[in-house]
Amino acid sequence: GAVVSQHPSWVICKSGTSVKIECRSLDFQATTMFWYRQFPKQSLMLMATSNEGSKATYEQGVEKDKFLINHASLTLSTLTVTSAHPEDSSFYICSARIGTSGREHTDTQYFGPGTRLTVL
Amino acid sequence: GQNIDQPTEMTATEGAIVQINCTYQTSGFNGLFWYQQHAGEAPTFLSYNVLDGLEEKGRFSSFLSRSKGYSYLLLKELQMKDSASYLCALMDSNYQLIWGAGTKLIIKP
Numbered sequence: 505g506a507v508v509s510q511h512p513s514w515v516i517c518k519s520g521t522s523v524k525i526e527c528r529s530l531d532f533q534a535t536t537m538f539w540y541r542q543f544p545k546q547s548l549m550l551m552a553t554s555n556e557g558s559k560a561t562y563e564q565g566v567e568k569d570k571f572l573i574n575h576a577s578l579t580l581s582t583l584t585v586t587s588a589h590p591e592d593s594s595f596y597i598c599s600a601r602i603g604t605s606g607r608e609h610t611d612t613q614y615f616g617p618g619t620r621l622t623v624l
Numbered sequence: 625g626q627n628i629d630q631p632t633e634m635t636a637t638e639g640a641i642v643q644i645n646c647t648y649q650t651s652g653f654n655g656l657f658w659y660q661q662h663a664g665e666a667p668t669f670l671s672y673n674v675l676d677g678l679e680e681k682g683r684f685s686s687f688l689s690r691s692k693g694y695s696y697l698l699l700k701e702l703q704m705k706d707s708a709s710y711l712c713a714l715m716d717s718n719y720q721l722i723w724g725a726g727t728k729l730i731i732k733p
Contacts, residue, residue, distance in 0.1 A: 506669075538721075547725045548667070548711070597666045604654070604719040608672040611655055613721060615666040 510616030527598030533578035534600035542595045588623045626650040628724040635730045644697045652717020659711040707731045
């Protein structure tokens with residue numbers, strides 16, 4: 505159980521185009537989904553926290569107009585990188601959590617396999 | 625504020641035991657997680673501790689002492705496939721994960 509899928513697994517695009525990444529929880533309903541970015545040999549960096557049916561909460565320094573997040577249902581969140589530039593090239597990873605209760609089953613974030621974005 | 629420390633890199637021998645330590649400082653605590661991340665892949669969940677003590681899961685065990693702000697991940701009977709980064713993550717009072725920088729574990733034959 506607790507499987508999270510992400511699509512696409514990799515994408516190459518031209519500078520100035522927009523890219524949409526989907527994150528789905530396959531066998532559970534996720535009240536909260538998270539979007540991370542990770543540059544080579546660096547730590548995970550949280551970009552935003554997304555709750556179903558409400559606006560995402562962005563971390564400091566993350567442009568909400570550039571990284572559009574839509575958490576339309578309890579099993580789907582999307583991240584759209586608008587007008588992508590080479591510096592946006594990175595490994596984007598989503599995670600999903602059932603909720604919070606102080607228990608492993610609900611509090612654990614389960615990660616998707618990641619999307620490697622290369623902007624030419 | 626919160627702070628998490630773990631060693632940057634460790635080396636161990638195949639078949640041996642290794643302990644990866646994580647110390648933290650936080651005003652609010654809702655649990656501590658360990659994740660494994662192989663190069664180029666997303667993290668995978670290993671363990672969750674919210675109460676003091678040792679949690680054992682096969683070759684992997686995780687320990688927590690809340691009073692000392694200390695946790696460790698113990699890996700037994702090391703295999704080459706255990707070469708990865710091990711991430712310690714603290715869940716704060718807002719149920720947000722605060723990530724450590726990760727410990728790169730190198731296993732040698």
